[in-house]
Amino acid sequence: MSRYAVFGNPIAHSKSPLIHRSFAEQLKDSLSYEARLAPVDDFAAGWAEFVAEGGQGANVTMPFKEQAFRLVDVLSPRARRAGAVNTLMLGKTGQLYGDTTDGVGLTRDLERLEAPLKGARILILGAGGAVRGVLEPLLAKQPAALVIANRTAAKASALAEDFADLTGQGCLLSGGSYAAIEGEFDLVINGTSASLGGELPPLPDSLFSPQALAYDMMYAAEPTVFMRWASERGARVEDGLGMLVEQAAESYFLWRHKRPETGPVADMLRRMLA
């Protein structure tokens, strides 16, 4: 039986085993998928142990996405851009392939939600690894403008520079501080980890265009502080549970060449959170 796992530290609360086992059940696919803890500073050791036990592929979550990036033999172009790997695959000759499915997970979920993308004005909050990982697929949707805002403004402007070559058909890409945000946006994505501590970046009140969508890449049983704030200002709000399931489905496809249906699995997770 094919063996897969998710690596993280901590890992006990990961939903990935449940998601992937549900995909396998749905597709009548025979595989095992477990949660594995690796030492914070030695992901390579954790992975080597798993391979010795017959492991063929894995998802990688916090804090290992950069260590996994450095470990692989062959990087997908999108993982190279993202600077991170969330999906590992062992090739037939023992080569290790690394890819990232986070960005496509976000854009698939946004499409499911019929979010404004092409020609839209998009604001993304944060400039860490989570945001870097989604910029390429967002830019591929050809927004009119993509503004990156971050507490440390220099990180946002550096990210905008890094991705300037992908702006193609006239998309305005810029990065700066929260104080520098100007105008209204059709889609505002929170990619900061502020929600984890119940905090909210300092945002202007008139941020949303009519029918704007506010999307938090985090999810929880209750709406995040960002979602509550956005909802009070008239935006439609969504959390990142759908992104979690979509990125998993893309990893599953890379390993198994079969595409699971994501809707029923997202519904199950939502019921479990409640």
Ligand code: ATR
């Ligand atoms: P990740 O890989 O999840 O993106 P990260 O690289 O540590 O994690 O980035 C965390 C992001 O959340 C950063 O954009 C960070 O802002 P800074 O670059 O200024 O540190 C942002 N962040 C974290 N806590 C925040 C808070 N309380 N308010 C605003 N932004 C916050």
